[in-house]
Amino acid sequence: MKITFDFEKINSTSLKIENKAEEVKAQIGQVNIQQRLTYSEAKDLIVSVVGQKLIAFENEAKAIYNVRVNEFKNLLTDKIKDLPEEEIAKLREPDSQLTLIEAAKISGRKQNDELRNLLANLVVSRIKNDKTGKEELKNIVYNEAISTINKLTIDQLKIITLCYLLKYTSYSGIVSWDTFKNYLNTHIKPFLDFKNTNAEFQHIEYAGCGSIGISSRDLINIHKQQYSFYFLTWLRKTKLIV
DSSP: OOOOOOOOOOOOHHHHHHHHHHHHHHHHHHHHHHHHHOOOHHHHHHHHHHHHHHHHHHHHHHHHHHHHHHHHHHHHHHHHHOOHHHHGGGGGGGHHHHHHHHHHHHHHOOOOOOHHHHHHHHHHHHHHHHTTTHHHHHHHHHHHHHHHHGGOOOHHHHHHHHHHHHOOOTTTOOOOOOHHHIIIIIIIGGGOSSOHHHHHHHHHHHHSSSSOOSSOOOOEEEEHTTTHHHHHHHHHHHHHHO
């Protein structure tokens, strides 16, 4: 009789490592299976994450919006405090209130203080010139001016203002060269520091606030035509000096 003994080390290190590796592999497989998302689940996850971010941004945006609107309210309140009661009473009109709301909305969206001040001035002018039922065109023009501001930059507003001042207005208070210089410094110079790019002018045309022509007018020639007496006087004095 022959007896053979086959001893197996069930506690060997290599067997433990192999078993552990299989266990980890099984766990990784389970994790991978659990982490898979269907399209619907992925969509819900994106909506949830983005939604939480948007809520945070929304609250911050609301706070900034409210601060700007309050600045506009304070500015406008200060500007209308000296208006007669009959003019302030025009704010009861639905059209006036809708215009005021539009101006406040634009002011809340923009961070520019110059724009906020301009909006407040337009609202005041709208109130003062409101003749409901008599001169509706003026009301429409002011309403359009307020809503159009939202489409333009400060530089574009400067360009439009400068073009209007030079082409369509003249200053009757000019009685000497000193008053003429004062006019230039006060009414013209503040609008000269704009971005002189094609994009600015093209967007003015796109917004329906002007048109780009092929001709141009020289600033000096414009003033020579508007205030010819003073230029002629200057030329005569120059000839006498020579």
